[in-house]
Amino acid sequence: MADAVTSPKKKVGVGAYIALIFACVFFSGALASTQWWGVFDFTTLNGGWGKLVSNVTMDQSGTLHTVMSNLRGKGGSGAIDGFCFALTLVPTVMFSIAMITVLEHYGALEAARILLTPILKPLLGIPGTAGLALIGSLQSTDGGAALTRQLKDAGQLTEKETNVFAAFQLTADAPITNFLGSGSILYTLTGADGNPVIPVSIGVGLGIILLGKVVAAQLMRLFLIRKAGKA
Numbered sequence: 158m159a160d161a162v163t164s165p166k167k168k169v170g171v172g173a174y175i176a177l178i179f180a181c182v183f184f185s186g187a188l189a190s191t192q193w194w195g196v197f198d199f200t201t202l203n204g205g206w207g208k209l210v211s212n213v214t215m216d217q218s219g220t221l222h223t224v225m226s227n228l229r230g231k232g233g234s235g236a237i238d239g240f241c242f243a244l245t246l247v248p249t250v251m252f253s254i255a256m257i258t259v260l261e262h263y264g265a266l267e268a269a270r271i272l273l274t275p276i277l278k279p280l281l282g283i284p285g286t287a288g289l290a291l292i293g294s295l296q297s298t299d300g301g302a303a304l305t306r307q308l309k310d311a312g313q314l315t316e317k318e319t320n321v322f323a324a325f326q327l328t329a330d331a332p333i334t335n336f337l338g339s340g341s342i343l344y345t346l347t348g349a350d351g352n353p354v355i356p357v358s359i360g361v362g363l364g365i366i367l368l369g370k371v372v373a374a375q376l377m378r379l380f381l382i383r384k385a386g387k388a
Contacts, residue, residue, distance in 0.1 A: 169271060173264025177272070177289075180260045184293040184300070186333045200296060200334070203252055206245065246299045253293060253300035254307055265289065266313065281374045283322050286313045290322070298330040317381055324377035329366045336366060 179197075182188060188198040195201035211226035229241045260266070266286045273285030290308060294301025305322055308314045314322065329336070344362070346354040355362075 169264055169267050173268040174272075176260050176263035176265035177268040180256075180265045180269075180289050181292055183256070184289060184296060186296040199253070199256070199293070199300065203249055203297075249297060249299040250303040253297070253303045257289065257304050257307060260289070280371065281321060281325060282378050283314065283318045287318070287322055291325075294326045294330060296331060296333045298326075301326050301330065320381060321374050321377045325370050325374040328370045328373040332363060332366045336363060 208225040212224040269288040273288040290304035
């Protein structure tokens with residue numbers, strides 16, 4: 158199989174750049190909110206599963222207390238629990254692919270190729286068309302993976318580029334959701350002496366994560382180069 162991308166080039170107009178800007182904002186999480194502008198955010202529109210009652214207890218005063226769980230419930234194992242987990246990923250994957258298909262129709266991927274290739278090619282060894290998948294992976298592990306697979310199937314990414322991009326994503330995937338959304342609480346904790354438990358800023362933590370992702374991609378590039386040399 159040839160390692161060159163042979164997809165035809167499309168004419169890029171103003172509409173394509175507008176579509177690219179919208180895509181970057183949509184997948185970046187910048188507009189994540191319960192306000193009206195949340196309709197322009199991927200995670201907000203993607204939503205979440207409802208909660209189910211998993212346990213009910215009554216205290217000594219006769220008051221009922223309920224414990225809620227998600228669609229998968231608690232205590233699952235094996236192939237059955239794995240199937241339930243896969244089922245929860247389907248809406249995210251379908252929604253992300255649908256959005257990218259629409260944006261691709263309006264030229265967003267081609268605009269990304271023109272603008273981002275000079276940056277992503279020397280930095281990660283991947284074309285600019287992967288820019289939207291990269292932005293999506295910063296917010297959603299499932300969305301980033303689905304977009305990457307779509308690019309590979311469409312011939313926008315070669316096998317080598319896909320492996321490098323996968324290494325980049327796999328390292329601390331979805332840092333906006335996981336790190337900024339959940340881990341940021343750690344930076345508000347203080348010790349008995351009143352000093353922060355974590356002595357660095359949240360920006361430094363995020364920078365380390367992004368640096369680790371770039372390093373992982375470079376290691377994969379070196380591995381593939383060495384493997385090709387031995388072939």
